[in-house]
Amino acid sequence: MTQVLEFRLPDLGEGLTEAEIVRWLVQVGDVVTVDQPVVEVETAKAMVEVPCPYGGVVTARFGEEGTELPVGAPLLTVAVGASTEAAEESSGNVLVGYGTSAAPARRRRVRPSPHGARPADGPRREAVPGSGRGTLPAEEATGATAAAAPVRTRREAAPARSDGPIPVISPLVRRLARDHGVDLRQLAGSGPDGLIMRADVEDVLRTTAARTGTTGTPEAAAAAVPQGRGAVTAEAASQAPGAVTGGTRIPLRGVRGAVADKLSRSRREIPDATCWVDADATELMRARAAMNATGGPKVSLLALLARICTAALARFPELNSTVDVEAREIVRLDQVHLGFAAQTERGLVVPVVRGAHARDAESLTAEFARLTEAARAGTLTPGDLTGGTFTLNNYGVFGVDGSTPIINHPEAAMLGVGRIVPRPWVHEGELAVRQVVQLSLTFDHRVCDGGTAGGFLRYVADCVEQPAVLLRTL
Known part of the structure; x- marks a missing residue:
């Protein structure tokens, strides 16, 4: 006996309420198996594939590519029992961002008979949602998509x-x-x-x-x-x-829309200020070269800067905090979850390295590489993009010296790092060509005053100029 089941867009988590259909992975008439990805959607956090919990024949799709669907809106309908190869129990695995337990089987196209008969017994008729018109033949009700879906x-x-x-x-x-x-x-x-x-x-x-x-x-x-x-x-x-x-x-939708909303909120709510300093990074560059010359995994410059950040936050914990506006309280956080800005083809994203304060340079390098690759591939999960407590913004990769970035709400500060370039510098009383970088700190003036922010930035600059300062925290 054939039963038509409706699969709706599942709860995406992290407060997400909608997603845009990027690409359909199945067509009407295809046979799908349990947990087979059927559509690729983009949320405000990431791009993910949605697996279907039913096995059977796809009888309708709701929404064109480029359409935004709210959570709970119909995605597609599946005729369970129409194919003995695909008729299985529902798995219930529909949470976006998580893989499925079995690899999807090859899709098989169900071809109609020369007389136009459907795979199920007799011609199937479906109601057009919201039309009040009763029923229509399935070919009219579905077509490529179901036009009247609440999208x-x-x-x-x-x-x-x-x-x-x-x-x-x-x-x-x-x-x-x-x-x-x-x-x-x-x-x-x-x-x-x-x-x-x-x-x-x-x-x-x-x-x-x-x-x-x-x-x-x-x-x-x-x-x-x-x-x-x-x-x-x-x-x-x-x-x-x-x-x-x-x-x-x-x-303004998807990732770009989410970034716009967050930056606008940051500007409205956070009274930010910025201070900056030039630092001689010659010794830091030499220390990194010496580390990588000993063999083993290479250590990235970003990882060294992250290690300096976590050491500075241990000395100035005010900057690893957030403001609870309703309670009128500053919440000082115990752990450092370090966000870093990553530019992708889909726009700017800020992946988060969990527990950065407990990682060494090699571990930080590996995690930065993993998250960066996932960001470029569009496979970051909502959990990879939320929960940051402090952000490191290496805008020097764009060839610029300085910037006054917008704080990543609801964090309290962001460290910016410009490009490292040869410049004339007074070193040990003599003019020399050194590798110089501009560092900037944008901070929420509600959580600390300029003295604390200046002390944090000066400590970071001291570690850049004399990496041995870090030995105190290793």
Whole structure:
């Protein structure tokens, strides 16, 4: 007996409430096994594959690639029992960011018979969510995706309609509206039970074109519609005073959107200040070269700087803290979870090295390498990107000398390291060419005053100039 089960986007953890579909890994009609990854999604923390807890035949997919889904929204439906090869019990392993116990089996495409019969007995009919239209043949209800799923697309406003999902005839119509800034929530569909048709969207484009003096096809009329986020209709957008009509719009979503939200919050809540100092890093560079010349795993410069940071935080624990605004308390933290800024193709991320204060230079080097590779591959888990207590920002890799970075909320400080370059320097009373670096400390002025921040930065500079100072903490 065939049973159609619905798999919904699982709880992503870490307070995440939505994810964007990056790439579907299965098609409608494919046979899937228990725990087989079926879709790749991007959250505000990382890009992960979502495994399906059911085995069977995929009968519907909800959401196009590029669509944002809230947690709990349908992802796909699976006909369990339609294939003896894939009919298995649910595993329950649907937590994003964790692997599955078995490797996915090769997908097998279920081909319809020449008469169009479905794999299950008889033609399958499904309800269109939110349409109130009863049932439609499965081929109309699903197609490539289920168009009426309660999702939020790139240009649609975030809040859902109070009366449920928007009934749209096909994903193509939804894409047409999204691409031209038409808010589907403001349209009264001409189809059965208010179903929004392609003609309804084109009518809005023609009306807008007539008001702006544009003539021609709906495509030409669409050019007159501002490419907004869809919080207002295309007609209203064209009348908005001072509306921006040119340029390219890039939605702030996924990792980029999460970074924007966090940095904005940091600027609003943290009264930050920055101090900086130039340091002679010649001896530190020599010490690193000597370490790596002895054989064994190579020690990175970032690891040495991290070791200096943890030693400095042991002397100045005020900077390894956070502020509880509601309780009006400074929470001084016992452990150092060191974040470091890593630039990837998907934007800036800040992986966290857990227990950095208890690691030596070799261990720090290995963990930096692991997290950096995972960041570039887009496989960092939410746990890898949260819980930091202090951030080390090596912006010198971009060829710049100094910066005043924004604190990674809710932390209290960030150490910035510029590029190390040969410069004239007075060394032992004589002018010489030395390897000089600019160090900067941006700190939350609520947790400490300038004297503490200056003492921390001076200690870091002393360790850079004379690595032997670190022997006291080894």
